[in-house]
Amino acid sequence: MDGLMSDNSHSWFPRALVIGAAVVGLSGLPVRAQQITDPSPAQAATNVEPGSPISASFRTQDGVSVRPETVRVFVDGQDVTSQSVITKDFFTYRPAQPLPAGRREVLLEFTNTQGVTRRVTWSFNVGSPIRASIDSVDHNAGNRPLAAGEILLVTVQGTPSSRVTVYLVQDGRQVQTLQAQEVSSGTYVVNALIEAKDTTREGIVVARLENSGQVRFMTAEQPARLIEGATGGVQRLTTQEVSATVSTPASSPLLPQVTNVRDGDRVSGSSFTLQGTTAPNASVRVNVTASTSLGGIISAQQTVANQTVQADAQGRFTVTVRPPIPASGTVYQVNLSATSGSQTSPTVTLRLTQQ
Incomplete structure (x- = not known):
């Protein structure tokens, strides 16, 4: 029986711990043994993120509490106590490296204020790690230079729920940093107003995507040209042209x-x-x-x-x-x-x- 369990023994059991000869779950523990609560990730949780912190709360029951200086923390049999934060109210441990996919087990060993040593264990399942990726980077300043007052539209397609930043490298002399917003699952958009100071004969548009500690970069195939030469002869984009340039809801002026x-x-x-x-x-x-x-x-x-x-x-x-x-x-x-x-x-x- 898998679950949050406790015993008085001093040996590591890979799947369950016992009280006497019987395997006992949380609901069946003696009242004084129930001093570890709110495990996170929860017992039997599935698809847990590989980098999720591991934690639980300590509580006092009938005047009996955990002595924090005695707490030892094990993950899959490895002692991680020195890497954990332990207080009188809780412990927390954040893995230095993402946990492997599959079943992971946590063991806590502690002595309570009555001098009794107890061990509690629970398990959860880590999901396959997210593979951060960028599929494409497009913009509307490749076919002709944009004029001051127009909108530079950059669209990035990649892993959903990521943090995306777009860098505009202007003629190799300065870099503008533009934050993208996710307007639909995996679609990120930058709308940047072009100003007279943004003159760029050949700009490089680079997207940076970060998800679950993974970082990916991709450069747009076409260089970006902004207000090249005299702006008087440059045709300005109409709303209809802007909408046709990027096939995404972000091209609508209704988007806040x-x-x-x-x-x-x-x-x-x-x-x-x-x-x-x-x-x-x-x-x-x-x-x-x-x-x-x-x-x-x-x-x-x-x-x-x-x-x-x-x-x-x-x-x-x-x-x-x-x-x-x-x-x-x-x-x-x-x-x-x-x-x-x-x-x-x-x-x-x-x-x-x-x-």
Whole structure:
């Protein structure tokens, strides 16, 4: 019987531990043995990420508690105590290398305040690791130079739920860093306004994708040309031409764009403001959730904003978010979508961290 189990013995059992001669699961443990709770990953969890931290909480039962200085942590029989964070309330261990796919086992050995040594074990299954990849990098500045005031559109196709950054290397002399947003599963888009200072005869567009600690790069086949020569003779893109250039929902002007912060930025103070653009007079739905954690053990998520704001005639909108408890390290996930008439844009997501 696999499960979170405990005994008084001093030998390592690969699949189960015993009390006396009987194998006993969590529900059958003596009350005083139940001092290890909330294992993470959970017992028998499947498809666990290879780099997930391993943790559990310690609790006092009938006045009996764990002596943290006696705790030893084993993963698949290997002693990782020295690499773990152990307090009177919990332990946590983050593998230095991704765990192999398959069944993994955790053993805790500790002595309680009554002087009794106990051992607790549980298991979970690690899924196959994500293979980060970039399939393509395209942009709309290859066939002709873009003029000041136009939009550089870069589309990256790759592994979903990744962090994607686009670098524009301008004539080998400077680099612009542009954060991409995932507008649909595995499709990432950058919309960058071209300014007069961005003159580039041959720019190199490079995409960087990061997922589960893996980083991949790919360079667009065509160089990017921006406001080359005199801008007066350059034909400007119409909305229809922009939509035809990149076959993605991001080419729609309805897609909300946050202009004052980027994905991954930090915010400070008791509130923060989101400013952005969308189609004129569109309704923008804004949902913000806050996640806090302590050592990978205590995790709480709550909705701190869920409202609809109206863009003005120029498509500009503003919303102020006031978290009830703006604790340092809190991660805010911001989801925005816009509606105009019968059309609704894809959801744009960005994450911000409280300083």
